[in-house]
Amino acid sequence: MIDIRKTQLSVEEIWHERGARAATPLRVATALAIVRNPFAGRHELDLLSFQAELRSLGRTLSEKLVDALGAASIEAYGKGAIVGEDGELEHGALWHEAGGWALRELLGGPKAIVPAAKTVGTLGTRLMVPLGHIHAAYVRSHFGTAEMTVWDGPRRDEIAYALVAATGGRIHSRAGGLAASDIGGEDGLR
Known part of the structure; x- marks a missing residue:
């Protein structure tokens, strides 16, 4: 069911925010895929089979992130979906389980939620995906964003x-x- 038209990997390095230059840059990576929406133009009651199929895409994109940054280096994560105009926001919501599960598994099972954003859009839609610490949701220093956008997607049926x-x-x-150095709990919160 997963028909991938294209994938994209981007990595940015941030050296400073007008203050002193960091000894090592913050690296932020986005791995995305543009896929055909099998439900475009119609309302489907049962979406769970597609959600299950998305797990393979979750694994593929997770591997791209780990290859780009190194599993041991990743301290923050997030996920996002942009549904083309002939789809529903719910089609993007299928990514919550499929994308979050795969990324957590490759990172050794961190407990914090994988923050998410989703929208319905058109070609070139930009979505700012929230980032949060992988072990504790309350670590404010790791609240950030990463941009996901593709100049030619998603098309109406993607x-x-x-x-x-x-x-x-x-x-x-x-x-x-x-x-981050004060994380003490094992529940993904503090």
């Missing part, structure tokens, strides 16, 4: 699914809150 990851928190983070 969906863009993406996974994003970062090697750390925001450069020059100073908004307080729980520090």
